[in-house]
Amino acid sequence: MPPVITTEKLSKQFGPFKAVNELTFQVEKGEIFGFLGANGAGKTTAMRMLCGLLAPSSGKASVAGFDVYTQPNQIKRKIGYMSQKFSLYGDLTVSENIRFYSGIYGMSRQQIRQKTPELLEELQLQQEAKTLVADLPLGWKQKLAFSVSIAHDPDIVFLDEPTSGVDPVTRRQFWELIYHAAEKGVTVFVTTHYMDEAEYCNRVSIMVDGVIAALDTPAHLKQQHGGESMEDVFYALARNATRKGD
């Protein structure tokens, strides 16, 4: 199976500032790929390039078999996305949000009618179908945003810090959703700065100052850098970073 994401010396430069410096890596189908790094390391920029939100300055990348330079629209059809702000419409209800986002990804009304109750059941949000998203607690919003992002069965889903600001129990539940999606064959590309979440991933890459300082399974990384937890690994790699914070 060809990798769903391939990059070769992918870079992004803002004036003199190289936010992302020659990234080269691959992501396999069905992987849960953790994209770690401190704030300002460049992970959000990298992810936006893969999503077609930002044009790279140089280098190559292909997502779901399409080239990021020449075929961004095809890429968009095959991916899902969830941003830090979750991007749900607060003044629409749960089902209305599902309907909208499914619809704009090309799902027919019939498909949406089928999919919606499934989704609601999985999220245990059947009662809230007609509640305005603004009135939902944070954790529910996030789970909903995730489900909405994969409702159209994308090949890959990109998650940008999806669990920020949420309690550990909800985070755990969120990751269960991620596992479930990965089992069904969706590749998950997730950025986070919660190091414990790194343990949940198949492989993890750690970005420091715009480059990938390490890329491997969590187990191997802990072995290589002599740490008990991913946090130790991260600290070992990132403590000399020149870029701190956004």
Added chain:
Amino acid sequence: MKTLIFLLEKEFRQILRNRQTLGVLIIAPVIQLLLLPLAANYTVKNISIAVVDHDHSTFSRRLIPKITSSGYFTLTGYTNSYRQALTLVEEDKADLAFQIPANFERDLIRENSAKVYMAIDAIDGTKASLGGAYLNSILSDFNADIRVNQAPASTAADAPHIDIISSDWYNPFLNYNLYIVPAILVTLVTALAAMQSAFNIVQEKESGTIEQINVSPIKKYIFILGKLIPFMVLGILVFSLGLLVGWLVYGIVPAGNLLVLYSSLVVYLFAMLGLGLLIATYSATQMQAMSLSFFFINIFNLMSGVFTSVDSMPAWAQTLVETFPPSHFIKIMRMVVLKGSGFGDIAYHLAAMTVVGTLLNTWAVLNYKKTSS
């Protein structure tokens, strides 16, 4: 396009759910339509006048009531000195100070000519010139009167005289509402198209939902259409509401064809929505969108002929105004509503709006493409 339908569905759901928007769409226009014409009355009446009579003669005692009962003036002061009358003008208690000097009647009969003095508070230029004109016409009426009475009939009939037959077309009762209500309709629609639309788009920017849209396969032009169409519909609705109010409250029935009106409206909305879109591409926050749109709308309102006539502007200003869609639409409105002008008559204005509208929209779309990858 299926995706467009989903977009439109979402937009209308949001609009209908937002109580504030509904207030803006219905209450604000109605209030403005009711208040503005009430206040915006340029008809100059009740000019207050302070009179000083140093002559106390037959003539002066006939002249003064003629002035005060003319209907143009309200006597607010009858003072003993010109100085006092001027003070009344200073204190805003009188718009005009009028003095009949001593020996007025004597000089008139003996020297055949006598002066009267008037000082006008000219801060309000219109009031001053109209006030002066009214007083002059009363004076010349009085002048003719005393000639007829003083001189023998033959002398009076000697001078040939040109009569003026004056008629007012399209607004025979000089109803200022007929002039201003169509223009107000335009301002209402303008704010909706240029300001609200910008706000709406920028709000999506601020809340992050626009990123979600950017990452989806929605084509950029579909997204733009998805924003333009709802506001086009809203604009037509508000305009129709305004026409309704204009008819019910002011009895204004367009003399011309409704088709002409609505076609012009669509072209106009197209242009102003382009401006709103353009503003949105240059704003990251709602406050910025507000500042920019307010800047333009204010200038439009002042310069497009709502309150003051475009024809009284200097050449450079008139050229500039030619690029403002509102000025063209206001002209169209007045022409169609009051005079019944047709497509042929307004063709120039329609063309101007189309050109400017195309420019604005193109610029906006290009800018949008650039700033969102």
Added chain:
Amino acid sequence: MPSPEMPPEKEINMKQLIVFIKKEFLQVFRDKQTLLMLFGLPIAQIVLFGFALSNEVKGSKIVITDYSKDAVTTRIIGKITASQYFTVEQSLQNADQLQAAFRKGTIKMAVVFPANFAEDLARTGKASVEIIADASDPNEGTTVANYMTQIINDYNLELDSIAGQPLQIVPDILNLYNPQLSGPPNFVPGVMALVLMLVCTMMTSVAIVKEKELGTMEILLVSPFKTLYIIIAKLTPNLLISIVNFFIIILLSSVFLDLQVKGSLLLLTFCSILFILTSLSIGLLLSIYSSTQQGAMMGALMGMMLPTMLLTGFLFPIDNMPLALQWLANIVPSRWYFIIVKNVMLKGLGFASIWKETLILLGMCVILFGISLQKFKIRLQ
């Protein structure tokens, strides 16, 4: 270990206040779009009102139809053509074309001289000329008709004096405060009121509501920072910007419009600051009752902008309005400010002429601030 001695509470708050105010300033000045409106708008308005807008109608396009084509009509037409108030567009051959010409919207008036004009005048001593005005704009129509009437009457006077008419009343007209009848004097005070009110009310309320929306206002309120200081910090940038705007307008008027402050600049500045404070308090009040930025903006526009434009008295005379509106005008602060500016700047009068208006403004300011200060902390929570 004992905690270090905290400096007295007052000192902390003062320093922090200044830091806070600086941050507010930076936020405003970094925003290019807002700067455009803040400073660009008053400048644009001054230019517009000063150079572009006027109620005077010069060079109105008219058509003349002369069925007579004799010496008298030619004479009169010559006078009309020479007048700066008219531009003779064309001479129509017949009056049927009039409707079409008016409909095209290019001409404002038509003058029709019937056949045998001079002949009738000589024989019967009377002749009629027809003036048709496009009264779409009633005032413009009336004004233009007046100009034409004046020209005809001038000619009549000529006929009178030729015939040696007695009893000539000669009016001596003096235009006070504005000898050229130009637009600016009436508009500049209005622009001042409008711009100051706009910045203070609209910008202030939207900025505060934005913080409410973001949640940062809450953070401020639970901090040890006294509510009063929070408010001062929020209002100060707009206060200073408005004062700068005030001076910009005065400067621009003086340089470009030849309009100087005839009275005491000090008095005017003092009253303007009073007006600014009043407007700020309204902005504060608005921010308390609005939950969204859009709401604050709409509130400012409908609740302040509209009344200010209508009821201040610079665009439309208040005495013309129905009684209800006149009463309403009394609670609009800019209405009183407008009188103050007129009297001090244009008429050169002193405090004696404006003490009443100043007192009213002062009262409004105090009351509004009192209410908003009280409600601020409560409502925001």
